Amino acid sequence: MNPADSDFAAEQTKMTALGRYGQGDEVAGIVSDLASSETAFVTGTSLKIDGGFTATKKVFSQLE
Incomplete structure (x- = not known):
């Protein structure tokens, strides 16, 4: 099972500014820059x- 295919994942991505999960190369780019x-x-x-x-x-609205 891929968590990115679940209803939970769909709800989580709706709560991000970019509306999607990040990709490995995007995170790797940040790590590379910091190193x-x-x-x-x-x-x-x-x-x-x-x-x-x-x-x-x-x-924050969900916490209220």
Whole structure:
């Protein structure tokens, strides 16, 4: 069973700003950039790679 094919997945993707799950190459690109010398001054941070899930108002409205 592929979780991306489920009703749960459909509901989850509706709650993201991009409306879809991220792809491996999209996440790999971010990791690659952060591992490069171009970002050597970036330290001690957490980066949410969630397609805007945590930024949507839909998440907060469901908690009410």
